[in-house]
Amino acid sequence: MVEPVVALLVLAGSALSLIAALGLHRFGDAFARMHAAGKPATLGLALVLLAAILRHGTIGTEVATLLFVLLTSPVGTHMVAKAMYDSGYRPWEEAAKPALRRRRR
Amino acid sequence: MTAANVALAMLALAMALCLVRLVRGPHLGDRVVAGDTIALILINLVTVLGLRANTQLFADVAAAVAVLGFIGTVTAARFVRGRPPFG
Numbered sequence: 001m002v003e004p005v006v007a008l009l010v011l012a013g014s015a016l017s018l019i020a021a022l023g024l025h026r027f028g029d030a031f032a033r034m035h036a037a038g039k040p041a042t043l044g045l046a047l048v049l050l051a052a053i054l055r056h057g058t059i060g061t062e063v064a065t066l067l068f069v070l071l072t073s074p075v076g077t078h079m080v081a082k083a084m085y086d087s088g089y090r091p092w093e094e095a096a097k098p099a100l101r102r103r104r105r
Numbered sequence: 106m107t108a109a110n111v112a113l114a115m116l117a118l119a120m121a122l123c124l125v126r127l128v129r130g131p132h133l134g135d136r137v138v139a140g141d142t143i144a145l146i147l148i149n150l151v152t153v154l155g156l157r158a159n160t161q162l163f164a165d166v167a168a169a170v171a172v173l174g175f176i177g178t179v180t181a182a183r184f185v186r187g188r189p190p191f192g
Contacts, residue, residue, distance in 0.1 A: 007108035010153060014112035014119075017146050021119035024126050024142055030134035033126070037138060041145040048112075048152045052164065055156055061164035065148065068171050076141055076178035083186035084134040 002054050009051035016044030029092035031081060038077050045069055109157040116150045132190050137181040144174025 023036025049062045120143060127139040148167045155163025 010108050010112045010156060013149065014115040014153065017149050018115045018119040020142060021122040021146065024139060025122040030132060030138055033135060034138045037142040041142055045145060045149050048149050052152050052156055056161045058161055058164070061168055065164070065168045065171050069148065072175040073145070076175055076182065079179060079182035080134060080137050080185065083182045087185060087187050088189045089132065089134055
């Protein structure tokens with residue numbers, strides 16, 4: 001009975017990881033890429049770990065892993081972004097242009 | 106288990122995209138972000154492999170990869186600091 005739910009969770013989690021990698025591949029600069037990569041990968045990992053909990057009936061290590069990733073992934077991304085900004089990286093300027101306003105004229 | 110095989114294919118494609126970004130750059134920060142995402146996808150991959158082999162042993166491996174990924178990201182962030190983007 002639990003097996004279709006496990007399959008669905010595994011497929012959804014892996015698809016979210018694939019979406020994160022696609023965003024990492026396609027976005028314009030490093031700040032946009034860390035925005036696109038961090039969140040779907042974390043949610044996908046949560047779904048896959050939930051599938052492992054349902055399948056195996058154990059809960060300790062999976063929940064510890066998930067809590068650790070939920071705590072450390074934003075911290076790591078924030079450290080990288082702050083170090084990049086402090087050493088001279090600036091966000092992609094095309095992203096801040098009001099592209100829709102120009103079209104209305 | 107067919108779903109696990111499909112999931113493994115998707116994760117392999119995701120990791121290939123991350124490796125492309127890791128090689129192409131163009132800056133140091135892009136490579137660091139790609140490595141961080143590779144660590145997340147690797148945890149995912151190990152968990153799916155454990156589901157496919159129907160064993161609980163891979164959960165410890167996933168926890169170890171999570172810790173190593175965070176340490177690697179923090180070290181790389183400290184490496185980025187003080188290095189200008191072009192040069």
